[in-house]
Amino acid sequence: MVLKREIYKALKDVVGPENISESPVILGSYAQRGRPRFEAITLPKNTAEVQAIVRLCNRFRIQFKASSSGWGAYGDAGGPGVVKLDLRRMNRILEINEKNMYAVVEPYVIYAQLQAELMKRGLNCNITGAGSNCSALPLAAHQGIGHLSVSGSYGERNQLALEWVTPDGEIVRFGSLGSINQWWCGDGPGPSLRGVIRGNVMPLGGLGVYTRAAQKIYHWPGPSTFPVEGVSPHYHLSRIPPGFMIRYVHFPSSDKLVQAAYKVGEAEIGFIVMGFNPGMMSANIATNNNEDLAYLKQFTDSVQGPGFLIIMAGNSPSDTEYKMKALQKIMDEYDGRSLEAVEDPKNAGGFMWRFIRVTSSIREVARASGIFAGEVGGTDVFHLMHQYILRSSPLKQRLINEGRLLADGTDPFVQLVEHGHAGHAELLIRFNKLDPEAFKTPAEVGAFANKTAIEGHFGVPGHVWGDAAHDQYGPHTSNYHLWLRKIKKTYDPNAASESTNYITAKD
Ligand SMILES: Cc1cc2nc3c(=O)[nH]c(=O)nc-3n(C[C@H](O)[C@H](O)[C@H](O)COP(=O)(O)OP(=O)(O)OC[C@H]3O[C@@H](n4cnc5c(N)ncnc54)[C@H](O)[C@@H]3O)c2cc1C
Numbered sequence: 391m392v393l394k395r396e397i398y399k400a401l402k403d404v405v406g407p408e409n410i411s412e413s414p415v416i417l418g419s420y421a422q423r424g425r426p427r428f429e430a431i432t433l434p435k436n437t438a439e440v441q442a443i444v445r446l447c448n449r450f451r452i453q454f455k456a457s458s459s460g461w462g463a464y465g466d467a468g469g470p471g472v473v474k475l476d477l478r479r480m481n482r483i484l485e486i487n488e489k490n491m492y493a494v495v496e497p498y499v500i501y502a503q504l505q506a507e508l509m510k511r512g513l514n515c516n517i518t519g520a521g522s523n524c525s526a527l528p529l530a531a532h533q534g535i536g537h538l539s540v541s542g543s544y545g546e547r548n549q550l551a552l553e554w555v556t557p558d559g560e561i562v563r564f565g566s567l568g569s570i571n572q573w574w575c576g577d578g579p580g581p582s583l584r585g586v587i588r589g590n591v592m593p594l595g596g597l598g599v600y601t602r603a604a605q606k607i608y609h610w611p612g613p614s615t616f617p618v619e620g621v622s623p624h625y626h627l628s629r630i631p632p633g634f635m636i637r638y639v640h641f642p643s644s645d646k647l648v649q650a651a652y653k654v655g656e657a658e659i660g661f662i663v664m665g666f667n668p669g670m671m672s673a674n675i676a677t678n679n680n681e682d683l684a685y686l687k688q689f690t691d692s693v694q695g696p697g698f699l700i701i702m703a704g705n706s707p708s709d710t711e712y713k714m715k716a717l718q719k720i721m722d723e724y725d726g727r728s729l730e731a732v733e734d735p736k737n738a739g740g741f742m743w744r745f746i747r748v749t750s751s752i753r754e755v756a757r758a759s760g761i762f763a764g765e766v767g768g769t770d771v772f773h774l775m776h777q778y779i780l781r782s783s784p785l786k787q788r789l790i791n792e793g794r795l796l797a798d799g800t801d802p803f804v805q806l807v808e809h810g811h812a813g814h815a816e817l818l819i820r821f822n823k824l825d826p827e828a829f830k831t832p833a834e835v836g837a838f839a840n841k842t843a844i845e846g847h848f849g850v851p852g853h854v855w856g857d858a859a860h861d862q863y864g865p866h867t868s869n870y871h872l873w874l875r876k877i878k879k880t881y882d883p884n885a886a887s888e889s890t891n892y893i894t895a896k897d
Pocket residue numbers: 455456457458459460461462463464465466477497518519520521523524525526527529530531532533534535536592593594595596598599600601751752755756762891
């Protein structure tokens with residue numbers, strides 16, 4: 391389908407001829423993940439232009455889809471008749487409020503930029519585990535769970551005031567922004583819209599466009615810039631910043647690991663705590679697949695059982711001393727041992743930099759298979775998430791035994807959120823994507839994970855996107871899917887906001 395000239399001209403009048411394209415080369419590059427092509431790509435520069443495009447789409451009964459830094463496939467077109475709003479020109483950090491500890495960004499600011507600016511001021515932010523190349527808008531990521539979530543929480547909880555262009559083209563400024571033009575609060579006045587603009591997971595482009603947002607920021611006890619040396623990918627630190635320490639602690643059993651993780655949460659000693667397995671540690675450090683396999687073997691041979699990665703950051707010499715002692719006591723109590731290759735000064739600084747700056751996610755999840763595959767659990771009580779992922783994992787072992795998945799030495803992966811007030815779990819898989827049999831395994835793992843979540847009442851995981859998935863979970867979860875549809879229908883009467891990955895307003 392080619393856009394009618396009248397529509398193309400109207401869009402061009404909004405953004406200017408330099409900022410719109412329907413050239414096959416450009417459309418093809420936005421469809422490189424094999425999804426349908428957009429009808430046109432637009433590059434709006436501000437909220438007014440976003441609003442004008444959204445209104446035109448409503449008027450001409452076509453659809454639109456926004457994306458921020460474009461990392462996730464959810465930003466692609468779900469079918470024909472969709473115009474892209476690529477928000478890359480909206481790329482400013484609007485405010486860093488040191489006193490009240492929040493930052494306000496436009497959608498194309500990425501976490502690497504925001505974190506670097508914050509560190510200069512003794513501050514830090516959560517970063518989606520997808521990587522610091524992603525948008526720092528807390529609403530772009532689908533959950534925003536990441537390496538720093540133990541001390542820096544995640545998207546939904548960090549979200550403060552927001553500016554939203556609704557699917558039918560209204561501008562809504564909610565929280566303190568709407569009442570007193572300030573950014574520090576995301577709720578009210580009156581009922582909060584937090585649950586409307588994002589539920590358990592994000593609408594993933596299916597409910598209008600977020601144009602500016604504030605988020606909570608956190609204390610950073612480290613240096614204003616990291617003492618990084620070397621050339622990519624062989625970066626290392628010239629010295630470990632004072633008060634910082636990294637360990638990979640492995641345990642004789644999953645039970646002991648979980649008890650120890652609880653204690654780490656209670657003691658509030660973790661700056662980063664990730665239930666990474668040897669496969670993710672090897673993928674972080676390796677610079678090619680052969681190296682990855684060599685490290686994987688070395689790490690797997692050296693651990694007694696499942697483990698977690700912990701980075702601690704002391705605020706003062708006595709705080710550092712407390713954290714070190716607390717970790718040692720927990721390790722003693724639960725028979726935890728440190729993986730020497732990680733604390734080895736040759737590796738420790740590089741690991742630390744890559745985890746804190748969240749630069750190696752793509753390697754951690756996609757090194758072996760070239761794509762992200764497996765099961766993304768929800769965010770709920772730590773113990774519940776641990777149980778869920780444990781119950782989902784026997785299938786993975788069976789598929790490894792059958793030779794359909796690579797043996798990656800991985801256990802299910804559970805992490806602490808907010809020092810253990812919550813937890814998040816994932817089960818990543820490695821497969822040969824050139825093997826037609828192995829290619830079926832991600833779907834098989836997903837189906838098993840859904841069955842486990844529903845039958846075990848483990849809540850709605852983070853991978854529940856689109857009509858079919860919501861229809862599967864809704865009847866077991868207070869019929870939330872009916873409410874979600876009502877929200878979609880009310881705010882998007884013309885179904886203009888393309889919602890393949892959210893929900894449609896079908897009856
Ligand atoms: C390799 C990999 C690892 C990942 N790991 C994690 C992880 O550890 N934790 C986690 O939470 N997620 C993870 N994800 C999912 C990830 O959070 C998203 O892919 C990522 O956050 C997208 O960031 P982005 O800033 O590039 O958003 P985009 O890709 O630009 O957009 C993501 C979705 O949000 C919508 N959207 C984006 N910006 C706007 C806006 N301004 N207004 C309205 N809608 C918008 C888009 O339409 C799209 O549906 C991972 C994804 C990949 C590919």
